[in-house]
Amino acid sequence: MKLSELVAYRNQLNRLHINEARAKVDLDLHRIEHLVNNKPTDPSNVRPQLVSKHNEISEKFDEFDQLIKQSLADVQQEIDLKEQFWLTETYRLYDQEMVNDPDEHILNRRPNLTNEHDSIIRSRIRNFSSNLHPGMIIRPGLETFIQDMVSVDPLYLVDHSDNMLFPSTFEFPEQYRRRLRPYIVNERDESAPILEKLPDNQFAICLVYNFFEFKPLVVIERWLKEIFSKLKPGGRLMMTFNDCDSEKAVRLAEQYYACYTPGRQVRDMAKQIGFEIYFAWNDNTATTWLELEKPGTLTTLRGGQALAKIVHKT
Secondary structure, eight states: OHHHHHHHHHHHHHHHOHHHHHHHHHHHHHHHHHHHHHHOOTTHHHHHHHHHHHHHHHHHHHHHHHHHHHHHHHHHHHHHHHHHHHHHHHHHIIIGGOOOOOHHHHTTTOOOOOOHHHHHHHHHHHHHOOOTTTTTEOOOOOOOOGGGGTSSSSSEEEEEEEESGGGGGGOOOHHHHHTTTEEEEOOOOTOOTTTSOTTOOOOOEEEEEEEEGGSSSHHHHHHHHHHHHHHEEEEEEEEEEEESSSSHHHHHHHHHSSBOOOHHHHHHHHHHOOOOOEEESSSSSEEEEEEEEEESOOOOOOOSSOOOOOOOOO
């Protein structure tokens, strides 16, 4: 079986539970026992036999449940074996093929958001954006989420080239564009931190949308560690990634479109770095929206915005 088929089978097993059937059977059997126990006579000594059989049925439910758990363990073992290939292959894809992707291709490699998905993401971003703290967008690209962060002061834009930084800002007037702080970085240079030019413990919000989908786990880990050091206590990373705990995301990896990044490993990695998982959301797609928070309380000495307040005109 392909890895995506194994993941689909595991997820289907996880969605099936015997608890509801067990509770209904227990309730019905208790009702029968209660009825028989209140009967004036019991010439055939049925009452203790009912209790014994009820216990046997409960034991069979336990056995059935153990078989399901064993099936889950077996399929997870197969997944663990097969995913070693894809973890290696996805790094090869990143290192040898994606390195040659032109900027135009990267800019146009965008997911199709439903109205609900777009609305939820924007509301999450707006609710955490404030003119009292700096913020950062890694790979603004062609997305328009910058409209929901115009109150952030200052707003840093981060990517590997000018072509990737500025398309999302063209709709804004020159006065606002001059207030943005663009930074070009090189994640493939391992001799220096990716975000070494940015201040530590300064950012309240960092948005990373449609970026980690095309990074292997080791690269995501490097980014998460550096973002953690840049966030203030109480600061939040809002990110998406190709959640390969879902069969849909595994299919994208098998098609060599996105990287193989199991959600359970991404979450464990984030926790080991020091993040707390604040919010996670998936609407049955390949992509998971994940919000990670740096422990602490978000504070500021700023009483207001130094320059005129920026708002998005709708």
